[in-house]
Amino acid sequence: MKYSTTILLFTSILLFSCTGKKGATSDNSNAPIEAAAKGELVTLTTEQLKNANLELGLVVDTLVQKLLKVNGHMDVPPSNLVSISIPMGGYLKKTNLIPGVQVKKGEVIAVLEDPSYIDLQQNYLTAISRLAYLEADYVRQKGLNESKTVSDKVYQAAKSDFETQKLLVKSLSEKLKLIGLNPATLTEENISRAINFFAPISGYVTKVNVNIGKYVSPTDILFEIVDPSDLHLRLTVLDNDAANLQIGNTVSFYTNSNVNEKYIAHVAVITPNITEESTTDVHCHLVNEKIKLFPGTFVNAEVSLNNAKVKALPEEAIVKWQNKDYVFAKQTELSYKLILVETGVHSNGFAEIKTNLDNQQIVIKNAFTLLMKLKNSVEE
Numbered sequence: 001m002k003y004s005t006t007i008l009l010f011t012s013i014l015l016f017s018c019t020g021k022k023g024a025t026s027d028n029s030n031a032p033i034e035a036a037a038k039g040e041l042v043t044l045t046t047e048q049l050k051n052a053n054l055e056l057g058l059v060v061d062t063l064v065q066k067l068l069k070v071n072g073h074m075d076v077p078p079s080n081l082v083s084i085s086i087p088m089g090g091y092l093k094k095t096n097l098i099p100g101v102q103v104k105k106g107e108v109i110a111v112l113e114d115p116s117y118i119d120l121q122q123n124y125l126t127a128i129s130r131l132a133y134l135e136a137d138y139v140r141q142k143g144l145n146e147s148k149t150v151s152d153k154v155y156q157a158a159k160s161d162f163e164t165q166k167l168l169v170k171s172l173s174e175k176l177k178l179i180g181l182n183p184a185t186l187t188e189e190n191i192s193r194a195i196n197f198f199a200p201i202s203g204y205v206t207k208v209n210v211n212i213g214k215y216v217s218p219t220d221i222l223f224e225i226v227d228p229s230d231l232h233l234r235l236t237v238l239d240n241d242a243a244n245l246q247i248g249n250t251v252s253f254y255t256n257s258n259v260n261e262k263y264i265a266h267v268a269v270i271t272p273n274i275t276e277e278s279t280t281d282v283h284c285h286l287v288n289e290k291i292k293l294f295p296g297t298f299v300n301a302e303v304s305l306n307n308a309k310v311k312a313l314p315e316e317a318i319v320k321w322q323n324k325d326y327v328f329a330k331q332t333e334l335s336y337k338l339i340l341v342e343t344g345v346h347s348n349g350f351a352e353i354k355t356n357l358d359n360q361q362i363v364i365k366n367a368f369t370l371l372m373k374l375k376n377s378v379e380e
Contacts, residue, residue, distance in 0.1 A: 008324045014144065039307040041335040042328065042374045047336055054270035055365035059357045062312035064347035066081055068244070068303040072235035072253070075283075080227040081295070082130040082200050087178040089217045092210050093194055097223055103199045113194040117179065121191045124172040124183060138162035140297045185285040203219055203227035206295075226295055233265045235301055240272045244280070251284050253301035255293070263291055267303070311357075312350040317364040318343060319371045326352075334362060336370055338362045 023244065044052065059156040090112035095110055138158045179195045207224035210216055233253060249267040254260075265284035274280055293299075301369035318341070319326050325343045328336040344352030363370060 011257055012029070016046045021292045032353070033234050037100070040374075041331055042339050042370045043335045044373070046334070048090045048373075052369050053366055054363050055368070056241065056361045057311055057313070057317070057364040058359070058361065059353055061309050061310045062347075062350045062352075063307040064310055064312065064350065064352060065307040065343050066244070066305045066310065066345045066347070067110075068237070068241050068243070068308075070237050070301050070303060072233055072282075072299055072301055073298065074206045074231055074294050074295050074297040075234040076226055076228060076232070077230055080201070080203070081226045082232050083202075083221045084109075084200070084223045085218060086112060086197065086216055087218055088114070088116055088120070088175075089215065090117065090248050091215050092212055092222075094212065095172070095208075095210070097208050099205055099276055103164065103202065103205060103225060105199055105202045107199045108196045109199045110197040111194055112197065115193070117181075117195055118191060118193050120172065120175055121181070122185060124169070125188055125191075126184065127165065127169045127172055128157050131162075134158070134162040134165045136301070137166050137240055146280070199225060199228050201225060203229075219360050228295060231289070231291065231293065231295065232286060233282065233299065233301070235282040235303070236279050237279060238301075239278045242270060242274075245270050245282060245303065246306060249306065252304075253299045255297060255299055259300075263293075310344065310352040311354075312352050313357075313362060314364045315346060315349055315351045317362055317367055318351050319367050321371065325351075326371070327357070328367050330335070330361040330363070338371070338374060 036319045047374070091114060092110060093113045094111040095109060097103070103109055138161070141150060141155045141158035144150040145152060153364070161316050176183045176186065180197060181192075181195060203225045204227075205223055206226050209220070210222050233251065233252070245267060247267055247270070251265040251267060252262050253265065254262045260263060264287040266284055266287070269283040271281040271283075313327065319328075325341050326338050327341050329339050331337050339355070340358070341353055343354040344353070344354055
């Protein structure tokens with residue numbers, strides 16, 4: 001009972017003393033923050049330093065589990081986004097496309113007409129006819145040359161004309177294929193001034209840049225079609241953060257229009273190239289491939305990093321005041337400076353330190369004792 005009475009009396013005196021000071025120094029509640037701003041130090045006596053039992057340490061590289069917050073958008077591979085142009089210029093005669101319309105591969109999406117289409121078909125049929133004549137002449141001259149009836153010169157000329165004509169027929173055939181005409185079925189009876197243009201992929205029309213009657217050249221983009229069947233997530237990540245990414249990292253993302261509905265993806269490709277903006281692209285595969293989001297949709301994402309390397313201090317080194325984080329850095333053997341720091345993820349007893357504290361000795365044990373000393377010093 002004697003010891004209990006003594007402890008109770010001591011506690012009462014201490015509470016009374018603190019209460020008595022509180023009224024006189026109520027305006028100094030932010031003293032540690034003000035002290036930090038002014039660069040004031042906590043100075044201890046040799047005896048106080050001994051009793052404080054402080055322990056010092058440096059900021060260290062630590063592996064933590066961290067959430068990396070980034071932005072990005074929904075995207076599709078280049079093979080799923082097609083810009084459609086016509087290899088030969090012409091006038092748009094017909095199209096029913098508008099943005100948002102769904103089309104199927106092989107479906108007629110435009111009809112164009114131009115005199116050049118007629119000329120191309122005529123030139124091909126003429127070349128085919130002449131090829132037949134030159135082939136017959138070549139065969140005849142070859143037989144005569146073998147029997148020494150005609151000279152080698154005449155035979156070589158017939159062979160050269162035949163080979164040249166074959167090349168011309170082949171090139172005209174390929175040009176017909178470019179505008180969607182089949183050379184094998186082309187005859188003088190079905191020469192047409194118009195050509196049909198077919199959808200190269202299935203998907204949705206995203207752009208229509210022409211109208212009926214407009215002349216389009218080979219460099220003009222008539223339509224754009226996107227196939228969203230292979231939708232994926234494309235993130236923009238800073239170079240420093242990209243070093244912590246690994247294939248397979250889980251990504252949680254959501255749109256601004258619905259922040260409560262979150263989708264899941266996994267990191268699939270990390271582009272090994274840093275842009276002028278010090279960023280790189282990260283491509284992620286969706287867990288649910290039936291997500292109804294459009295290519296280009298902006299998203300916010302969080303990437304779960306496994307064993308991310310960060311600068312960190314033991315959590316005991318961090319002291320809180322007014323919802324802000326501070327540490328004490330050693331200045332001399334008996335003085336310590338309060339420094340405002342920005343912290344990040346907390347993991348396994350360590351706290352990420354985003355503020356540059358390289359080569360500074362930080363109090364990593366009993367730092368709260370120094371905060372109380374600083375507060376009491378300012379109040380006095």
